[in-house]
Amino acid sequence: DAGVIQSPRHEVTEMGQEVTLRCKPISGHNSLFWYRQTMMRGLELLIYFNNNVPIDDSGMPEDRFSAKMPNASFSTLKIQPSEPRDSAVYFCASSFPGLAGSSYEQYFGPGTRLTVT
Amino acid sequence: ELKVEQNPLFLSMQEGKNYTIYCNYSTTSDRLYWYRQDPGKSLESLFVLLSNGAVKQEGRLMASLDTKARLSTLHITAAVHDLSATYFCAVDNQGSQGNLIFGKGTKLSVKP
Numbered sequence: 001d002a003g004v005i006q007s008p009r010h011e012v013t014e015m016g017q018e019v020t021l022r023c024k025p026i027s028g029h030n031s032l033f034w035y036r037q038t039m040m041r042g043l044e045l046l047i048y049f050n051n052n053v054p055i056d057d058s059g060m061p062e063d064r065f066s067a068k069m070p071n072a073s074f075s076t077l078k079i080q081p082s083e084p085r086d087s088a089v090y091f092c093a094s095s096f097p098g099l100a101g102s103s104y105e106q107y108f109g110p111g112t113r114l115t116v117t
Numbered sequence: 118e119l120k121v122e123q124n125p126l127f128l129s130m131q132e133g134k135n136y137t138i139y140c141n142y143s144t145t146s147d148r149l150y151w152y153r154q155d156p157g158k159s160l161e162s163l164f165v166l167l168s169n170g171a172v173k174q175e176g177r178l179m180a181s182l183d184t185k186a187r188l189s190t191l192h193i194t195a196a197v198h199d200l201s202a203t204y205f206c207a208v209d210n211q212g213s214q215g216n217l218i219f220g221k222g223t224k225l226s227v228k229p
Contacts, residue, residue: 031215042221043160043205050214091159097215103167104215105150106207108160 004109006092012115018080021112024073025094033106034067034077035091043091049075050097082116089113119144119210123220130196130227138191138223140206148209149182149189150217153202160205164191196227 005024013019025032033048047057049069057067064083069075079086093106120143130136140149151163164173166182166189173180177200179192189206203224207217 033216043219045216045219048216055214056216093160095215103165104148104209104217105162105165106215106217107162108152110159 006109010113016081019082021077023075023092029094029096031095032075033093036088038088084116087116119218121208121218121220123223128225136193140189142187142208146208147184150207151180152205155202198227201227
C-alpha cells in the first residue's frame with residue numbers, strides 16, 4: 001500500500017487566497033484525521049471523520065476552515081480566506097479501528113507545508 | 118477530559134547513556150502508542166501497547182505500559198545520535214471512534 005497520500009506537499013499563497021489541501025487515506029481505513037503542527041502550538045487535532053461522517057470538529061480554529069470527506073478515499077481541508085497565522089504543517093492520518101480491543105493506530109501522511117504571506 | 122503529559126519535554130543526552138521518557142495520562146485507557154518524528158518529517162509509529170503490562174522492544178528502545186498507574190515509559194539504552202528526534206505518546210480517547218490524544222512530545226538530542 002502507498003500509505004496516506006497528501007497533496008500538495010508544499011503550498012505558498014498570499015493572504016486572502018483560498019487554499020485546498022487533499023488527502024487520500026489508506027485503502028480500507030474508515031477513520032480520517034486532520035492535524036495542524038506549529039512550533040508554538042504543537043500538534044493539534046482539527047477534525048476527524050468516521051465512515052465519511054465528521055465526528056468532532058471542535059478543533060477547527062474558525063469558520064474560515066472547512067473539511068469534507070465525500071467518499072472513503074478522499075478528503076479535503078479548505079481555508080478561505082487564508083491568513084499568515086495559518087502557516088503550519090498540516091497532516092492527514094487514517095486508521096481502521098476494526099474490532100473491539102484492536103489497535104486504533106493512526107498512520108500519518110507526509111504532510112503539507114503551508115506558507116501564507 | 119483525557120490529558121496526556123510527557124516529561125521531560127526536552128532531553129539532551131550523551132551517546133552511550135541510558136534514559137527514560139515518561140508518559141502519564143489522566144483517565145482509564147488500555148491502549149497507548151509511541152511515535153517518532155524526525156525534523157521536517159511526518160510521525161512514524163514506533164510501538165503499539167494494547168494491554169496492562171505490555172512491553173515492546175526494538176533496538177535500543179523499549180516501551181512499557183502500566184494501565185493501573187496510567188503510565189507508559191520509553192527507555193533508551195546506550196543512546197546513539199540516530200535516535201535524535203521528537204517522541205510522542207498518544208492514548209485512546211475511549212468511546213471516540215479512534216481519536217487519540219497526543220502528548221506534547223519529547224525532543225531528544227543525542228550528542229557525541
